[in-house]
Amino acid sequence: MSKKEQVMSSDMDKKKILSPEEIGIEIINKKEFNWNRKNLLTTQDLSLEEIGLIINTAKSLSEILTRQVKKVPTMRGKVIINLFYENSTRTRSSFELAGKYLSADVTNFSISTSSVKKGETLQDTAQTLIQMGADAVVIRHQHSGIPYQLSQFLPKNISLINAGDGSNEHPTQALLDLYTIAEISCDEDFTVSHSLQSKKIAIVGDILHSRVARSNIWLLKKLGMDINLCGPPTLLPSIMKEFGVKVHWNLNDAIKDADFIMVLRLQTERQSGGLIPSLDEYHRLYGLTHEKIKLAKNIVKVLHPGPMNRGVEITSELADDLKYSLINKQVSNGVAVRMALLYLLVFASNN
Amino acid sequence: MSKLLIKNGRYINPKTNIDEVLDVLISDGKIVDLKKEINSNGSTQIIDAKDFWVVPGLIDIHCHLRDPGQPEKETIETGTKAAAKGGFTSICPMANTHPPIDSAALVEYVNKTNQKVGCVNIFQIAAVTKGLKQEELTPFEELKASGAIGFSDDGKPIENLRLLRSALEYAQIINANIISHAEDSKLCCGGAVHEGFWSTKLGIPGIPSSSEAVCVSREIELVRQTKGKIHFAHVSTKEAVNLIRNAKKEGLRVTAEVTPHHLVLTDEDIQDFNPNKKMNPPLRSKEDQEALFKGVLDGTLDTFATDHAPHTHEEKSRSMVEAPFGIIGFETALALYLEVFYHTKKLSALDFLRKLTVNPATVLDIPRGSISINEIADVTIIDPNHSWTYDVSSSLSKSKNSPFHMRKLKGKPVYTIVNGKVVCKN
Numbered sequence: 001m002s003k004k005e006q007v008m009s010s011d012m013d014k015k016k017i018l019s020p021e022e023i024g025i026e027i028i029n030k031k032e033f034n035w036n037r038k039n040l041l042t043t044q045d046l047s048l049e050e051i052g053l054i055i056n057t058a059k060s061l062s063e064i065l066t067r068q069v070k071k072v073p074t075m076r077g078k079v080i081i082n083l084f085y086e087n088s089t090r091t092r093s094s095f096e097l098a099g100k101y102l103s104a105d106v107t108n109f110s111i112s113t114s115s116v117k118k119g120e121t122l123q124d125t126a127q128t129l130i131q132m133g134a135d136a137v138v139i140r141h142q143h144s145g146i147p148y149q150l151s152q153f154l155p156k157n158i159s160l161i162n163a164g165d166g167s168n169e170h171p172t173q174a175l176l177d178l179y180t181i182a183e184i185s186c187d188e189d190f191t192v193s194h195s196l197q198s199k200k201i202a203i204v205g206d207i208l209h210s211r212v213a214r215s216n217i218w219l220l221k222k223l224g225m226d227i228n229l230c231g232p233p234t235l236l237p238s239i240m241k242e243f244g245v246k247v248h249w250n251l252n253d254a255i256k257d258a259d260f261i262m263v264l265r266l267q268t269e270r271q272s273g274g275l276i277p278s279l280d281e282y283h284r285l286y287g288l289t290h291e292k293i294k295l296a297k298n299i300v301k302v303l304h305p306g307p308m309n310r311g312v313e314i315t316s317e318l319a320d321d322l323k324y325s326l327i328n329k330q331v332s333n334g335v336a337v338r339m340a341l342l343y344l345l346v347f348a349s350n351n
Numbered sequence: 352m353s354k355l356l357i358k359n360g361r362y363i364n365p366k367t368n369i370d371e372v373l374d375v376l377i378s379d380g381k382i383v384d385l386k387k388e389i390n391s392n393g394s395t396q397i398i399d400a401k402d403f404w405v406v407p408g409l410i411d412i413h414c415h416l417r418d419p420g421q422p423e424k425e426t427i428e429t430g431t432k433a434a435a436k437g438g439f440t441s442i443c444p445m446a447n448t449h450p451p452i453d454s455a456a457l458v459e460y461v462n463k464t465n466q467k468v469g470c471v472n473i474f475q476i477a478a479v480t481k482g483l484k485q486e487e488l489t490p491f492e493e494l495k496a497s498g499a500i501g502f503s504d505d506g507k508p509i510e511n512l513r514l515l516r517s518a519l520e521y522a523q524i525i526n527a528n529i530i531s532h533a534e535d536s537k538l539c540c541g542g543a544v545h546e547g548f549w550s551t552k553l554g555i556p557g558i559p560s561s562s563e564a565v566c567v568s569r570e571i572e573l574v575r576q577t578k579g580k581i582h583f584a585h586v587s588t589k590e591a592v593n594l595i596r597n598a599k600k601e602g603l604r605v606t607a608e609v610t611p612h613h614l615v616l617t618d619e620d621i622q623d624f625n626p627n628k629k630m631n632p633p634l635r636s637k638e639d640q641e642a643l644f645k646g647v648l649d650g651t652l653d654t655f656a657t658d659h660a661p662h663t664h665e666e667k668s669r670s671m672v673e674a675p676f677g678i679i680g681f682e683t684a685l686a687l688y689l690e691v692f693y694h695t696k697k698l699s700a701l702d703f704l705r706k707l708t709v710n711p712a713t714v715l716d717i718p719r720g721s722i723s724i725n726e727i728a729d730v731t732i733i734d735p736n737h738s739w740t741y742d743v744s745s746s747l748s749k750s751k752n753s754p755f756h757m758r759k760l761k762g763k764p765v766y767t768i769v770n771g772k773v774v775c776k777n
Binding site for chain 2: 121122123141143144145146148149165166167168169208209211214237239240242243
């Protein structure tokens with residue numbers, strides 16, 4: 001055993017008898033608010049109380065990420081299965097680390113579409129997850145709605161977390177985006193609901209195909225933010241006005257006086273699909289640059305869910321300019337928010 | 352042969368516009384007497400149809416039996432049993448089987464199999480193009496002689512308009528219909544549900560209304576030019592209803608059908624991501640639904656159909672995008688149509704039944720749809736007020752892909768009689 005491992009194991013031994021409340025997340029006042037949600041499939045049905053608790057829990061857990069030994073025993077003996085039908089190294093790793101920092105056993109279950117075609121149904125998959133003793137399942141699928149379909153086959157004691165389904169939703173991304181925004185805008189105690197009222201955010205890019213955009217729209221609307229969508233009509237249908245947001249085909253209108261700008265990744269296949277004429281033209285019209293964001297507030301912050309197409313939706317210079325860019329923060333906040341969610345959902349009271 | 356006497360029922364025959372309490376005597380597969388108070392003699396089987404409707408056997412001009420080729424979904428045996436349970440005595444299966452019905456031998460296969468194991472009449476739709484490949488026409492005359500009643504590449508539109516033009520011209524030799532599955536495959540490409548608010552909200556690729564409308568429009572142009580006959584299957588959009596209404600006003604030989612699910616459900620119902628609400632054309636918007644109702648009431652949409660389309664549980668437990676299009680419908684169609692047209696008093700019993708009997712018979716020239724004296728005794732006896740709950744696990748279809756599982760329904764066929772024989776009793 002190396003010295004480092006020894007240190008780690010003795011540290012673990014010392015902490016194994018501590019309850020979750022004793023390891024640095026005591027500021028979550030679960031007594032005041034009874035958390036009984038087991039699944040997170042969408043941001044649409046989250047209450048303001050729940051959002052506040054997620055953000056505050058993430059804040060207290062984020063401290064663990066700064067420790068020398070990034071491990072607490074909170075979820076020891078709990079099994080988390082990452083069920084990924086679509087490759088996503090970033091999101092999967094983020095969940096994997098979140099689980100591991102909390103001492104859960106995390107396993108990755110990658111299912112290729114071809115094996116599904118061979119006949120395994122969602123019901124079969126659900127049965128496998130149950131038999132393997134999963135406490136939480138994190139699901140990513142290339143098509144919308146699969147988490148809902150799977151949830152019908154899972155018992156109530158297994159938590160299901162949507163890690164992105166088709167173009168539908170990516171609720172944990174939206175929550176980490178909110179957390180990142182809240183860090184900038186909110187008071188010490190993260191009373192998110194008031195601090196974000198009427199703050200202007202522009203979400204720029206391929207809204208039509210973006211689950212990140214949808215989950216953010218539903219979530220940030222609850223907090224009273226002024227949501228401005230922006231993109232070409234082929235990627236931003238005007239019917240989206242009916243979501244209670246503003247729709248702009250002109251970037252200047254969208255980002256004028258904005259407090260935040262969220263840039264979305266442009267899939268290059270949108271060009272071959274005939275939805276945009278060229279990446280160059282896209283960059284010219286919608287790519288974020290230092291020059292263009294002068295129209296926004298001078299304290300404007302830029303977010304991007306990653307991975308970036310540098311030079312397409314955002315210039316490298318802007319992405320790397322820490323005066324504006326929150327992109328790195330989003331990554332570390334992602335782990336904290338997912339720790340919070342795993343903790344809250346798995347230990348939710350069963351009433 | 353024994354006789355069957357149906358007593359005290361409300362005899363409704365839309366073809367002759369008769370709606371009154373009459374007894375019906377069947378002998379040798381034919382209607383032999385029709386009057387008030389027919390007396391039975393000893394050897395006659397009697398059905399008391401008091402409070403029931405006694406009507407011409409229902410006709411479904413659009414269904415899929417998956418036979419030959421996909422017995423895991425449906426066979427002629429299971430499909431016709433489900434049809435009989437739904438009150439249908441004649442059905443017209445589409446040609447998109449494996450292999451497709453594009454030769455006389457295959458039509459004969461269907462008919463012979465049906466004689467052996469089936470329980471309702473099958474009037475087969477044959478393919479317009481060989482192998483549904485959209486390259487060459489099938490032998491229309493030979494197919495008709497072997498028993499095919501119409502021609503369709505249903506499942507896909509005929510994109511090659513030159514070929515469709517030929518089909519519309521050539522079919523006139525035998526005065527047959529081309530049945531159109533109207534969509535533009537490029538516009539609908541990759542779509543799974545109606546393109547509109549709900550597809551946008553849920554992030555599911557959409558099928559725009561224009562996909563149906565542009566196809567109906569270009570095909571009406573070909574009918575205008577060729578003077579041929581076209582029947583539009585499963586009309587789903589307000590734009591298509593308007594185009595068909597205008598074409599009819601102009602006197603073009605155009606007919607159209609509607610399905611129960613497009614009248615009962617809308618795209619708002621897809622929020623639960625249930626693949627059993629995925630069909631082609633998709634569930635459309637409220638406005639489209641209203642236009643369909645208007646189209647049925649003013650006669651633009653001539654007939655009701657089911658578009659019964661069985662798929663396995665395994666296929667239908669995939670995502671909205673991956674699951675195949677289609678739902679089963681034989682056993683729920685009558686009750687759903689009753690729900691939206693008869694129980695709401697939008698249509699009288701006579702006009703309601705017209706859409707399920709004489710109209711489909713007229714559209715495809717099917718020698719059924721009426722039960723006057725000397726006509727074939729295909730009869731459905733219906734209890735229009737019977738309340739029941741549809742449990743899809745009890746379906747006689749091999750597939751269970753229905754969005755109407757556990758739906759409360761009102762109205763049920765009680766007896767289905769084909770050729771004077773009771774083939775189903777509920």
